Amino acid sequence: MTWAAWRILRTFFLVVVALTIVLIIVLIVDGVDIRSLSHSLITGRCLSGTYGSTPHLVYCHNVDTRLMRLEGFDRYLAGLSIAPVILAIILGTNLIASEVEHKTVRLAWTQSLTRSKWMSTKFTLELAMLLIIAIPLSFTYSWWFEAVAYGSRVRPTHLFFDGWLMVAIAIFALVATSLLGGVVRRPAWTFASALVIVLIFSWYVQTDINPKIVPLHTVNIGVKVTVRKGVMHVINFGQQPSNSWSVFSGYEPLAPGGGIPNKGQEISLEDDVTNCQNLPSLNANPNNQMICLSKLNLRYVAIYVADSEYWDLQLRDGILYLSVAGALLAVNFWFIRRLRV
Template structure:
């Protein structure tokens, strides 16, 4: 069985190994470059003003490349599910070669279990190694940016990619077994897993643990520390805030701007401060707008998770993916008897 699995899987394994080698070479180079830039940033950080400017330059230099790398790593499980998992059984059924294998002494369940174990372990090793390499390369940047809970970043660091790979592979295997045609199974696997990658971080991850809650007054200083103000719909919202005393906490939900009595700020008042605030000559990110809003006694209610919960979330989400993948494999082992 081991030799048969290797013969059938060797092309995918060699392509995966070559891809991992290229990824490793680039991430080792990038990691060294980030560390040199981080040392330069620390050397320039002689005073508060110098620190702010140096931090901004350091983050802007690597923010987009690391974001694109994280998004690219997120596509590896999609490729594994579509090109490794979906054809695993579907190709055998489509070509009729399953009849030869299942007429030997090896049972259907044992044959499928062997193939799943061989290819599934390879998928987890490949994706896990790429995730750990990216984690190492980005670690100085992550320390400065304090955004490890980011939607894309979280799923591309440490152990979560291992769970992604296993779930994608299991999803592809079950889809191929049910659809029985390779190309439709590949397409369905890719679409469904992309939907999972979008929905879990936004709909499931924030609720894996009960959040902490607090109210943050909208002083001019707090407003200027935000990343964005307003939205395309014109709603009185603010985004990218930080919890005082815990700048690396993950804010999972932020209410609209609210008045002292808890009501959502009127859109007309928000538009007035956003579009034509009184001129005060204030500096900062939002300048006169921040001063105008700060005089209205506003606040936001936020739900957040302290940074100390990071590994709890990593373990919980990875366990969720592994459990879901395990259920799919059990379904496949039961279903293969009736094919």
């Protein structure tokens, strides 16, 4: 039975392996390129703003242009990081939906083996195929993402699809799709609905669950204006690190505990903030705005997930995806026993 399951997917899998190898090579070449360019950008003192001689200026300009050109291409490469999830959905569609559609499930389920055995054989094989593709890709992508983001693992706006989370999400997608296939029974619809569900679920994990499962960091952000000898000095204080993922930035009551204000709170705070911004005394002393706000117990903060939480997030999200996948797999085994084909 294992052989037949392999035979069904053989051609597809070999094509996927070939494409994966191409993608990995492209990622490595691109990543090395970016590394060396950003290295020369830094070591060539192009970032300092004092360019000195004309050849140096031309050199920095060249480096900058090449980096810009790569960035456009990198957007597509970053998009391709969803490849393991797509592969998982295709494999998951094949597991049940395709066989139901082509009625071959009637052939398979009337051989001398139980549905559970059939399912576990096929699932194990597809899982192995998925891992063979997803693990090297996840390593390559993690390295590449770091290169593109100049060394940071957590980025301000992106979803975390890298690290071993890439593998965990793919496994979740495989199981979810296979179960969905038994319900939907049509491969095209299974594929489409699984894609939507997996994306919605991972978006939900990212925005609603992630901030709750790791400690958040808060930083006060503000401006202090001093006037000395008739010259106004503006001092910015507080800044969110660039290698962090921003959860919230805005005004927050200085209440004990703090935390992210909900929508209702934000709206109720808005009036206070506007009042302080429109104080008539602001012209006399710009610091009055800060004073006004602090009188109302308000402060401007950035709340973020710090780079140091990277491994914690990977671990906790990974466990979350895998346990949901495990539960769905159990449901799937129960479900196919009563599936009418």
